[in-house]
């Protein structure tokens with residue numbers, strides 16, 4: 345049993361009202377393992393109510409300027425309430441408070457950028473008159489909202505990834521039904537209160553909490569929902585894609601991100617960034633550095649520097665200012681990571697830093713002597729483990745980076761222009777970061793993967809394209 349001191353209690357948010365439910369779920373502080381919040385459990389009737397309210401709201405005008413104003417206001421309110429949000433994220437995820445503050449700031453930027461993009465939704469002129477017989481015609485396209493968007497989000501970045509869906513969906517003129525991750529719903533429910541305060545028209549945002557395996561199928565089976573935007577695991581992404589049928593689906597899924605350190609790279613800088621981006625949020629980041637390929641000439645130097653940086657990472661209570669890494673999302677997940685590392689070690693890998701679990705904590709861990717078929721290389725670890733290996737030839741390392749089911753982002757440290765140009769053309773990913781790790785992202789850039797990392801792009805401008813339909817208007821005179 346969990347010790348319980350409930351600081352937050354939330355109902356469902358439907359048609360602009362909070363609906364209390366008898367059935368509740370507890371939200372656990374991932375460091376203390378005590379329950380600190382409770383949320384309402386969604387049933388089939390609630391999904392129907394939410395869809396009805398979304399549809400009703402959609403039938404009323406919500407002008408581009410009103411969308412801009414509401415989103416901009418929520419961004420301001422988020423900044424005004426940064427500390428409360430950061431603390432909620434630190435507790436619900438186990439993310440260090442300094443990182444959690446960064447997430448709140450980025451969430452405000454995501455909403456601000458969504459607000460700005462609301463003013464830039466436009467089509468283009470199509471010169472149909474260039475076709476013989478169409479001389480008297482003129483044509484242009486316009487973008488229209490898809491209608492009702494269901495947004496399903498993961499636990500690891502519980503506020504900013506919600507903003508990446510709700511911001512663009514509202515900016516584009518849709519109504520939204522949000523289903524946040526059951527482990528981390530608190531920050532998104534606090535955000536919902538800010539939308540209420542900012543005057544979002546009732547029914548434009550509905551929030552349904554509960555377990556994904558229960559609420560997800562209730563959403564996908566409701567044919568009035570026009571689009572699903574999902575961020576999470578490839579397993580669930582595939583289920584949603586199968587259940588959505590012909591409806592529009594946007595999927596931001598996993599990765600086993602690679603970063604290359606070439607023989608001319610700045611070793612001190614690359615080691616520092618690799619240590620940071622392998623272990624932030626305990627490695628539970630979709631672009632977390634997982635596989636590092638280091639040129640054999642600089643391997644020893646790189647390894648000693650990355651080990652040194654890793655050993656300095658301070659584990660502890662996420663609410664302490666000097667904590668750099670907190671617990672994993674659950675003990676079950678920490679045990680899974682432990683098993684994968686042990687399995688790699690049994691197959692010949694060497695632990696050169698970390699390698700131990702204590703309850704829900706798993707130490708920042710570096711493995712060497714790995715091969716590409718170990719789970720820690722081939723699958724998505726989603727934990728604080730990085731596998732480092734050597735290479736000698738550019739072609740060899742590019743083909744090893746590409747030898748993956750995934751393709752979200754990759755990193756390449758080098759100043760060799762011809763290697764950069766080759767890598768840019770040949771590495772099959774959604775984004776290549778030069779002189780940085782796979783873990784670089786700012787919120788207005790196009791972000792999304794190839795292969796099993798998903799389909800569709802996020803970043804407000806690109807998400808708005810996904811969440812609108814383009815219509816051509818042809819005028820005949």
Ligand code: NAD
Nearest residue numbers: 497498499524525556557560576577580596597598599630
């Ligand atoms: P998850 O797939 O377990 O859960 C994500 C969401 O799906 C949650 O809200 C959950 O309740 C819901 N869900 C679960 N079962 C469902 C079902 N049957 N139908 C509908 N919804 C269901 O993922 P997670 O553990 O929360 O997050 C980790 C994964 O997310 C990793 O694979 C990570 O790489 C990925 N991720 C990707 C990105 C990206 O932008 N590409 C960003 C962050 C996380």
